[in-house]
Amino acid sequence: MTIPFLDLAAAAAEERAELDAIWARFLESGRYILGPEVEAFEAAFARYCGAAEGVGTGNGLDALAIALEAAGVGPGDEVLVPAHTFIATWLAVRMVGATPVPAEPEAGGYNAGAEDFAAALTERTRAIVPVHLYGEVAPMAGILQLAEAHGLTVIEDAAQAHGAERDGGRAGSFGRAAAFSFYPAKNLGALGDGGALVTSDAGLAAQARRLRNYGSERKYEHDEAGRNSRLDPLQAMILSMRLARLDAANSARRAIAARYREGLAGIDGLALPEGAGAPVWHLYVVRAAERDRLAAHLEGEGVQTQIHYPRPVYRFPPFAGAGPAAGSPADRLCGEILSLPIGPHQSEAQTEAVIAAVRGFYGG
């Protein structure tokens, strides 16, 4: 049996009749940029996240950069970011002319927390971008306290955490704004690129709407130097349909994570994710001392795995020199992590086959 890392075609096949109807409605609408379908999705998604307003963008990277810019972050500012994240978190900071400053992952966890961010504070720190990595909300209670004590703006990178909860709130409801991605493999994914920021700050939302659309609120009136990064109405229609199924899809991921937790318990040399709060398991990431050999064994058994991510962001050329000497906590973490298959269309038999293959590596 081959177990794909994530089966995106299965979702599209199941939704085929609805997707055909959406395509027909889209063609007949005559409205191919912004408009009521985008507005309907923005409002529904903001409500889902526990925020007042949503602003659709072309992708998650732009949502984050626009959120930072609309929050007033710019040249001369330092922004605290996790060392261990997708490179987009750092690139968004650079796109607004600010400097990303890394925080190492929490001991034993994947996310950076308040203590880790506090260790990276300087006089120029202006903002924190916590990342809800792998679908687990970062420890926000402490991060918000730290931000409050130092007058820092918090912008959540919630690209992997649609619907995740912790500390009494949902991803997207904690910071001054939060950025989401609808890249197809995300928990809420489009059939192409897409993103959104959500916020309960009306002024920030209004500026973000201008920034994504040539600095314009009325056609051919340009109040500031914006960009072109708009959510497509076709993707918005698909996302509205999929938003109604997001909780069910997240439940299916939770059931797989629970089964992994039972089935992979008690293996020496293999650490399972704790899953603080109510994660949505965008990824199921284990830590193994013999990671590369385990990955090769699983490949031989037909189980696809990936590594998210092979190196801390400061080890990639665009940010070389921004990190500590080799052997950092993030370096060590990146040497041990392995993402197992997980997704709403993974069958019980496939999950059992993954468990058996991992157990096989460790000698039954």
Ligand SMILES: *Cc1c(COP(=O)(O)O)cnc(C)c1O
């Ligand atoms: C996917 C992702 C992004 C960027 O989203 P795109 O839509 O691909 O631009 C940003 N941050 C994190 C943590 C992500 O996983």
